[in-house]
Amino acid sequence: MLERRGAGMRHDRHLRHALIDWFPQARVRAARIAVVGAGAVGNEVVKNLALLGAGAIDVFDFDRVELHNLTRAVFLREADVGAPKASALAARAAEVDPAVRVTAVEGDFWDTLPLAALAGYDCAVAAVDNFEARVRLNRMCRIAGVDFVSAGIDSRLASLEAFPFASNPDCACYECHLPESAYQRIAARYSCGGLRRVAAAERLVPTTAITASVAGALAASAALRLGRDAGDGARRVLFDTIGGGASVAALARRAGCAGCGDLGERPRVLAARAAWRERIAAIADDVAVQTSDPLIVGYACARCGDRSRAGQYVLRRARDFDDRIAICAACGEPAVRIDIRDEFTAAELVRLYPDRPPPAKFAIARAGDGALCLDFETDDQRPQQPQRRPE
């Protein structure tokens, strides 16, 4: 009995949960949840997960705390202004329950969370302020077969979308119901098909602690699948915090969806960083391969023909640069023609990248009636930890 004392004390804290006949405390205690976004909603998601006794919570955010965050983010304080959001949140959330492991991962999740590491989570929650990050995380979760939960707010409404990919790989994905206008908003962040736009204006959506707390509660519940069973499909809940009304909608999978249309039921994921040539050689030359990141494959000035700087950009990831590289170094005109693509044949990729994989997160190839995913961040099939930024 004595050696179990630590666990027993932990258990005592959640004794009241045991009175709820459907509450899966053991499953909650074993749960590993990735929370992407450490703003108002992310704080509320982590708060609820920690209070419920979730096993491990990893918080991903690249941003720093600003004064205006303090009116909605339960764990952030004035002393945190200027500090990385993820670390500030994780440090204080860890105080809620010493048995709950809360870890901060600073940086863009696209750069810090490999597919193989994502596969180790029970759920990833999107609490980020833009469509693009949601689209990316959705696709990663769909490929990895990990539940995806997306939470959103404005000044009055809280929304929750749940995609139970782990048990229902064929369910709708986040993009199946994403309106065209959201894609236009994503496209507005880029020029030339992949370069970051220097002066991309972000829209301002005012929110309050009320909607953030409702969305965070709904998201935490969905992330742990509280009261839900494995037969669930994708759904959206929209809650009106003033009127009290809510609507629940089933989300059906859409043929031709940009997020899941080419993925079949569940793609086979192969580690392809070290074994790049071996993996790509197994794919027929003429098979179409889509890279997760648009790549620069051509760079030449359309006005004067100069391509002296091509070596700096060609074969690299487009989003590592902004649209200022379209200004020609020789003639000074914004006339550089930059060829950016994310669709290749297998043979083209080998020709362009003979000895290392493309600088992308992963690539998708059609394989029979399913899909094959080459994971460029993983050397072998051992699960990876999220990559912490070097100190």
Next chain:
Amino acid sequence: MANELTQLKLHVRTADQTRRAELALAPDATGAEIIQAAVDNWALPADTDYALVNVTTGKALAPDATLAASGVRPGDELEVQPVLVAGCKSA
């Protein structure tokens, strides 16, 4: 006359239920067209993205699908919902 017979009489509302209307729509109208009409007629914020849910059946309508393809029936109530992200960075 034939055209009128084939029109669907539907209720449309906003998510906060402050706006409601009864509309007669052709079965080949798309969700996107209904959303655009709601934004125009009710002066909803134009810089917001919207989705459409059939609250009678509890099913979301795919953005590009027609009412007929989405299985919308006469008398159904459709809700125009903003597609939300978690707020936004302060300007």
